[in-house]
Each structure stands twice: as structure tokens, then as C-alpha cells.
Amino acid sequence: MNDTSVQSVSVSVENLHKQYRMGSEDVRVLRGVDLSVHQGEWLAILGASGSGKSTLLHLIGGLDTPDTGTVHFNDRDIYAGLSTAKRDRFRNQHVGFVFQFYHLLPELNVLENTMITGMIGPRRRELRDKAGALLERLGLSDRLRHKPKELSGGERQRVAIARALINEPDLLLADEPTGNLDRATGLTILDLFAELHAGGQTIVMVTHDESIAERADRSLTLENGVLAPH
Amino acid sequence: MYKVLLTFRYLRRKIIPYLAIIAVTLCVAMLVIVISIMGGFHSLLMGAGTQLMGDVKMETGPEGFVYYEQLIDAIEAMPEAKAAVATIETFGMLQTRGNRNIVVQVVGVDPQKLARVTSYGESIYWTRESLEKHLAESDAAMDGFDQLVEQERALYEKLDGASDSARARIGKKIEDVQDRMRDIRIGRMNLEIIKRYYNGTDPASHAMNFTAPPKHEGDRSADVPPMVVGLEVNPYNRRNDEGKYVIWDPWMGEPMSLTVLPITERGAVVDPKPRVFAAVNEFHTGWYEMDSKRVYVPFDVLQEMLLMGEAELVDPNDPTVVIGTAPARAYGIIVRAVDGVSAEELRDAIAKRYAAFHAAHPDLPPEPFMSIYTWRQKLRNLLDTVENEKNLMTFLFSIVSVVSILLILAIFYMIVLEKTRDIGILRALGASRMGVASIFLVYAGVIGAIGTALGTVIAYFIVTYINELHAWLGRAFGIVIWDRRVYFFENIPSRLDPTEVGVIAVAAVVAAVCGAILPAMMAARVDPVESLRYE
Ligand SMILES: Nc1ncnc2c1ncn2[C@@H]1O[C@H](COP(=O)(O)OP(=O)(O)OP(=O)(O)O)[C@@H](O)[C@H]1O
Ligand SMILES: [Mg+2]
Numbered sequence: 001m002n003d004t005s006v007q008s009v010s011v012s013v014e015n016l017h018k019q020y021r022m023g024s025e026d027v028r029v030l031r032g033v034d035l036s037v038h039q040g041e042w043l044a045i046l047g048a049s050g051s052g053k054s055t056l057l058h059l060i061g062g063l064d065t066p067d068t069g070t071v072h073f074n075d076r077d078i079y080a081g082l083s084t085a086k087r088d089r090f091r092n093q094h095v096g097f098v099f100q101f102y103h104l105l106p107e108l109n110v111l112e113n114t115m116i117t118g119m120i121g122p123r124r125r126e127l128r129d130k131a132g133a134l135l136e137r138l139g140l141s142d143r144l145r146h147k148p149k150e151l152s153g154g155e156r157q158r159v160a161i162a163r164a165l166i167n168e169p170d171l172l173l174a175d176e177p178t179g180n181l182d183r184a185t186g187l188t189i190l191d192l193f194a195e196l197h198a199g200g201q202t203i204v205m206v207t208h209d210e211s212i213a214e215r216a217d218r219s220l221t222l223e224n225g226v227l228a229p230h
Numbered sequence: 231m232y233k234v235l236l237t238f239r240y241l242r243r244k245i246i247p248y249l250a251i252i253a254v255t256l257c258v259a260m261l262v263i264v265i266s267i268m269g270g271f272h273s274l275l276m277g278a279g280t281q282l283m284g285d286v287k288m289e290t291g292p293e294g295f296v297y298y299e300q301l302i303d304a305i306e307a308m309p310e311a312k313a314a315v316a317t318i319e320t321f322g323m324l325q326t327r328g329n330r331n332i333v334v335q336v337v338g339v340d341p342q343k344l345a346r347v348t349s350y351g352e353s354i355y356w357t358r359e360s361l362e363k364h365l366a367e368s369d370a371a372m373d374g375f376d377q378l379v380e381q382e383r384a385l386y387e388k389l390d391g392a393s394d395s396a397r398a399r400i401g402k403k404i405e406d407v408q409d410r411m412r413d414i415r416i417g418r419m420n421l422e423i424i425k426r427y428y429n430g431t432d433p434a435s436h437a438m439n440f441t442a443p444p445k446h447e448g449d450r451s452a453d454v455p456p457m458v459v460g461l462e463v464n465p466y467n468r469r470n471d472e473g474k475y476v477i478w479d480p481w482m483g484e485p486m487s488l489t490v491l492p493i494t495e496r497g498a499v500v501d502p503k504p505r506v507f508a509a510v511n512e513f514h515t516g517w518y519e520m521d522s523k524r525v526y527v528p529f530d531v532l533q534e535m536l537l538m539g540e541a542e543l544v545d546p547n548d549p550t551v552v553i554g555t556a557p558a559r560a561y562g563i564i565v566r567a568v569d570g571v572s573a574e575e576l577r578d579a580i581a582k583r584y585a586a587f588h589a590a591h592p593d594l595p596p597e598p599f600m601s602i603y604t605w606r607q608k609l610r611n612l613l614d615t616v617e618n619e620k621n622l623m624t625f626l627f628s629i630v631s632v633v634s635i636l637l638i639l640a641i642f643y644m645i646v647l648e649k650t651r652d653i654g655i656l657r658a659l660g661a662s663r664m665g666v667a668s669i670f671l672v673y674a675g676v677i678g679a680i681g682t683a684l685g686t687v688i689a690y691f692i693v694t695y696i697n698e699l700h701a702w703l704g705r706a707f708g709i710v711i712w713d714r715r716v717y718f719f720e721n722i723p724s725r726l727d728p729t730e731v732g733v734i735a736v737a738a739v740v741a742a743v744c745g746a747i748l749p750a751m752m753a754a755r756v757d758p759v760e761s762l763r764y765e
Pocket of ligand 1: 029051760763
């Protein structure tokens with residue numbers, strides 16, 4: 001890395017370790033991950049199932065806690081430097097999560113699912129208008145009152161993306177955004193990411209599909225607990 | 231904001247929240263009903279006590295005491311006392327038509343004065359208004375008579391060709407209709423008798439002055455002393471399902487013999503002497519004990535019957551030699567306090583006045599033998615019992631409420647378990663631990679509030695219509711919870727106290743929230759990563 005880079009460093013991960021205890025043996029999932037994500041970059045992380053991609057993504061987003069190592073976000077250590085409550089706030093304000101399994105709230109309709117991130121945290125003006133505009137952009141304006149169970153997989157994923165974007169996060173984290181979708185639908189989601197990326201959105205995307213990773217600016221592979229260039 | 235949204239969305243789901251609401255509703259309703267009825271009973275007792283018994287009473291024993299007239303003058307001269315009246319009280323046997331005997335409590339009193347110290351005047355049953363009301367109701371019933379005849383005919387028609395079980399049911403209905411027709415006809419006939427008896431005079435005036443109405447043509451009523459009888463003494467004055475009195479066999483004007491047992495000043499029992507009286511009116515206080523036992527007669531008449539009047543004293547060795555006069559005796563004195571003076575204050579003042587009076591009249595008994603007590607002291611045991619019963623019931627139902635807190639705990643535990651993934655999502659999106667915990671606290675608070683509101687409304691209706699409900703239960707299922715003989719009053723008393731209802735309401739909402747504390751803590755501890763790992 002060099003300091004003359006035009007783009008300021010957005011996220012930097014250093015020597016991240018994470019292990020889980022399963023019965024009597026320890027599963028060492030991450031064994032010293034180093035990573036830098038630049039402002040406006042679209043990064044893909046590849047890896048086999050069970051290699052620890054989701055674990056890494058959660059750690060980057062401040063959702064989990066590492067055993068050792070640090071995650072800096074704009075020069076701020078989000079684990080050592082933030083209390084749990086402040087980290088909750090940080091996730092809400094700066095990070096947009098798109099989960100592997102959509103994870104929409106079944107009781108809320110499309111509009112409410114989109115607005116929920118905005119409703120958590122400080123009061124935002126014109127939240128509803130913003131959600132409406134966002135859903136329109138994602139082609140869901142005629143489904144606002146529908147419940148998640150009335151939507152197709154692709155539609156659900158688009159609602160999940162809308163929910164992740166409503167607070168205009170600095171960083172969008174997507175865990176297998178196309179994993180549960182057919183090829184054609186998956187491609188529309190990728191087109192959406194490309195569009196967001198063109199608008200300057202920083203994206204870290206996890207996938208096990210190389211053809212999908214190709215759409216990103218840069219790909220890294222998680223193997224044996226460490227990241228390597230692809 | 232998201233908490234409110236989720237609370238209302240979760241509320242609209244499935245039956246679990248409704249179960250919790252029902253639990254809270256029932257607990258609140260039960261508590262409010264119990265407290266209202268017991269509280270109503272208590273305040274009715276208090277009201278009845280002061281209204282029916284007067285504020286302070288003084289009495290000795292069955293032999294009575296002398297100089298009561300001077301004592302009354304002395305008491306009425308006190309600034310604390312508004313009025314006082316002498317009474318003679320004893321038990322007697324009332325022989326009614328067909329030689330049926332009824333044991334009654336006979337009270338000899340001046341009605342005008344009694345009305346000044348108790349609510350006697352308001353308790354007089356036959357007045358111009360009540361007679362008119364009875365007649366109007368009877369008119370209305372007579373207007374519906376044809377309908378009943380029609381009903382009866384239709385039922386008889388149905389009887390033909392009905393199955394055996396249906397016949398029994400229809401037979402019962404026919405009996406009911408016939409009973410009603412009979413009540414209406416007999417009631418009408420007897421009202422006419424009463425109306426003729428009063429002969430255009432004001433019925434209440436006879437109760438207030440112990441007079442009899444002028445005789446009408448064919449009147450067989452005797453020229454005997456009057457009496458005013460408790461409405462429930464006559465077993466033929468029956469209450470129908472609606473709680474109204476049906477007059478089956480009025481006693482007004484009819485001669486009846488009353489036997490009392492005289493006791494001499496020295497406590498010896500003298501041969502009983504019967505005397506004939508005729509009822510000129512009835513009274514109805516709602517206090518069953520009084521209505522079913524008491525008979526008022528003129529003071530002088532009873533005094534004479536009991537040999538308590540002024541008498542000549544003769545030389546025991548030579549009965550022809552008069553050595554003086556024995557003064558007249560009374561059994562008790564009832565005193566009413568002036569406004570602003572409590573019964574207790576009046577009692578203490580009278581006790582002090584009596585001490586001086588006793589010093590001047592040494593043949594009167596001193597205070598413990600002359601007992602001076604307030605109505606509250608007289609009802610002490612009863613009031614305490616009711617108070618205890620109220621507390622006990624409140625305690626018991628509070629335990630039931632603890633069970634409902636546990637129920638809420640269980641219900642919320644289930645809700646939190648079921649919503650673990652949602653909680654994880656919210657946490658991942660930035661909701662704090664406190665935030666997700668408070669969703670469930672708010673949720674429980676809303677459930678508590680809805681349950682409390684429903685429970686209060688239900689309790690309000692049950693408490694308001696408790697007597698109608700009770701009558702219906704008795705009619706439909708033969709269930710009688712309120713035995714008038716046991717509870718003194720003929721109607722179930724009830725009184726919704728806004729403060730008590732308020733306390734119960736707040737406690738119920740707090741309890742519901744308390745029930746959700748553990749599940750809410752559980753929600754706060756949900757690990758978002760763990761809950762998001764699976765689909
Ligand atoms: N809470 C946990 N307890 C025990 N083991 C865990 C836990 N979370 C993750 N693991 C293990 O850590 C490893 C990495 O899990 P992770 O979900 O990060 O993999 P992944 O690369 O995202 O896989 P996939 O492509 O299937 O989503 C797996 O072997 C998993 O079993
Ligand atoms: Mg994964």
C-alpha cells in the first residue's frame with residue numbers, strides 16, 4: 001500500500017483471527033486475515049462453503065467480535081474503539097448488510113421492511129419518500145404493501161438491498177447476494193450492484209461463484225483462514 | 231418508532247397475544263368485581279347503619295329504665311344532638327290468619343319522632359306514589375294479558391303431536407305462562423283491595439301518625455291499635471324474577487293478635503297478654519333483617535302491654551295501701567347527631583351528660599349497665615368481617631394474578647423464541663440490546679393495557695347489572711349465590727370505586743410488563759450472528 005493513492009482507505013483489516021468451539025475441538029476459521037477496501041471499490045471474496053466468508057463479512061461489518069486482530073473503519077477501530085451500543089449505532093449508520101438468506105421481517109410489508117433500518121437510530125426526515133423512491137428504482141413500486149412471503153426470491157433480495165441502502169451506508173456488505181437465485185435473476189441483481197458501484201458505492205461481496213466475482217473490481221480468495229489474491 | 235410498529239404487527243398475529251390479553255382481562259375483571267361488590271357491601275352496611283339505626287343508642291336490659299322523658303329532654307338540649315326518641319323493644323308472636331304464628335321484633339315508638347332520628351319516613355312502602363306505580367304496572371301487565379292467553383293457546387296447540395321430551399318442555403312453559411297470568415290477576419285484585427282500604431287518604435300519613443283510614447262500605451276492619459309491618463314479615467309479599475313485589479295477600483286493616491312477654495322492673499316474667507292490632511302500612515328498608523322481622527306499634531300501647539307504664543306502688547303487706555307511684559319505663563333511646571357531629575363524638579358527649587344525669591337520679595343504672603353505643607360499634611363485628619373478607623378475596627385474586635403474570639411470562643417466552651431470527655435481524659441492522667428488549671416490554675404493556683380496558687368494561691357491566699344477572703342465573707339454572715338471609719340485604723350491593731379500579735388497572739399493566747421482563751432480557755441476549763446463520 002502506498003500513501004500517494006488517490007483513494008483514501010475505507011476499511012482495513014489486520015491479522016484477524018476467529019475460531020469456534022465445536023464440541024471438544026476448536027475450528028479455526030480465520031487465521032490472520034489482512035485486507036484493505038478502498039473508497040468506491042467493488043471487492044469480491046471467493047471461497048468454498050465453510051471457508052469462513054460469512055464470518056469475515058460479519059466481522060468487517062461490526063456484527064461479530066474477533067478473537068484477535070483489528071478492523072478499522074475510516075481510521076477508527078470498530079471493536080476496541082467502540083462500545084457495544086456505539087457499534088450498534090455504527091452498523092445502523094455506516095454499514096448496509098445484504099444477508100445470505102434475505103432475512104426480511106415476515107410481519108412487515110415491503111415498504112416497512114425497507115424503512116426499518118431508517119426507523120432504528122435517529123429520526124430521519126422523509127424516510128417514507130426515500131424508501132418509495134428507492135423501491136421504485138429497484139422496480140418494486142407496485143409491491144409496497146406486499147408481505148415478504150408474497151414475493152419471489154429476486155424480489156425479496158431487492159427488498160433486502162433496499163433495506164441495506166436506505167440509510168445511505170458507506171459500505172455495502174453482501175453475502176452471496178445471488179446464491180439463492182436463478183442465473184437470470186442473479187444477473188439483474190449484479191447489474192444493480194454495478195449501477196450502485198458506478199454511483200460510487202463501496203461494496204464487499206461474498207460469493208463462491210467465480211463468474212460472479214468477475215464483475216467486481218478485484219477478487220480475493222479465502223482459503224485456510226487467510227485471504228489470497230485470486 | 232420501529233418498536234411501536236413491530237408491537238402492533240406482532241399483536242395482529244395468531245392467537246398467542248390474544249391468550250395473554252384474555253388472561254389479563256379475566257384477572258382484572260375478577261378483581262374489580264370482587265372489590266366492587268365487597269366494597270359496595272361495606273358502604274351499604276355503613277349507610278344502612280346510620281340511616282336505619284340512628285347515630286347513637288342507649289339501652290339497659292329488657293326491664294327498661296325510668297326517667298326516660300327527662301333524659302330525652304336533657305339530651306335534646308345538648309348542642310351535639312339533633313333529636314332523640316324513646317323506644318320499647320321486645321320479641322312477640324304475631325298470629326296471622328289461619329292461626330299461623332310469626333315471631334317478630336316489636337318496637338313501640340312515636341313514628342313522628344322516629345322519622346327524625348332514622349330513615350323511617352323514607353322506608354314507608356305504601357305511599358300515594360308507590361300505590362300509583364303499582365297500579366300503573368298492573369295496568370301494563372293487564373294490557374299484555376291477551377298476549378299471554380294467546381301464548382298459552384299456542385303452546386297447547388304445540389303440545390299435540392309433540393314428542394315426549396318436547397311435551398315435558400312445553401308443559402313447563404305452559405306452567406310458566408299460567409303462573410304469570412295468575413300473578414297478574416291476583417296482584418291486580420289485591421291492589422284494588424289496598425286502594426279501597428286507604429279510601430283516598432294518603433297511605434304514608436297513617437304510618438307517620440299511626441292512624442287508620444276512614445272505613446269504607448262493607449269494611450270489616452276492626453277498631454284496634456295500628457301497626458306498621460316490615461314488608462317481608464308477610465310471607466305472601468313475594469318478589470318476582472324482576473325483583474318487584476307481587477302482593478298476594480295484603481294484611482292492611484286485618485285484625486291480628488300480637489303476644490308479648492311483660493317483665494317487671496325486678497326482672498320477673500308476668501303472664502303474656504295478647505292484644506289485637508291491625509296493620510295500616512308496611513315499610514321496606516332493603517335491610518332484610520329488619521324488613522323480615524320488625525313491627526312498629528304505638529309506644530304507649532306497647533308500654534302498657536309490657537306493664538312498663540306509670541303504676542301505683544302498694545304496701546307489700548297490705549295491697550290496699552298505696553305508698554307511691556313507680557315511674558314509667560322505656561327500653562332504649564335513639565339519638566341523631568346534628569350535621570357535622572360524628573356518631574362517636576355524640577356518643578362521648580352523651581356519656582358525659584349521662585354521668586351527670588345519673589348522679590341526679592341514682593335509681594338509674596351507671597354507664598356499663600346503661601350501654602351507650604354508636605351504630606358502628608353495634609355493627610363492628612359485621613363490618614370487620616366484611617372488611618376481612620374483602621381483603622382475603624383481594625389477596626386470593628392477587629395470587630391468581632401472579633399466575634397470570636407467569637402465563638404472560640410463558641407466552642412471551644414462546645414469542646421471543648419464535649422471533650429469535652427477527653431479533654437477530656434487528657440487531658444486525660443496528661437495533662441496540664435495550665431496543666429489542668423494549669419491543670417486548672412495550673408489547674406486554676399494550677397487551678396489559680388492552681386486557682385491563684376489556685376487563686374493566688366487562689367488570690363494569692357485570693357490577694352494574696349484577697342483580698339482573700343474578701336473577702337470570704337463578705331463573706335459568708337455579709343458581710342462587712346471594713342468599714338474602716345470609717347477607718342482610720335483598721339486593722347484591724356494588725360500587726365501582728374509581729381509585730380502586732385505577733390501582734388495579736395500573737397494577738395489571740405493571741404486572742404484564744413484569745411478566746415480560748425475563749423474555750425481554752432473553753431477547754436482549756440474542757446473538758445476531760448465530761441467529762442469522764440459518765435460513
Ligand atoms: N457459531 C458457530 N459455532 C460453531 N461453528 C461455527 C459457528 N459459526 C460458523 N461456524 C463454522 O465456521 C465455519 C465457517 O462458517 P461460515 O458461515 O463463515 O462459512 P461460509 O464460508 O460463509 O460458508 P457458506 O458458503 O456455506 O455460507 C464453518 O465450518 C462453520 O461450521
Ligand atoms: Mg456463508
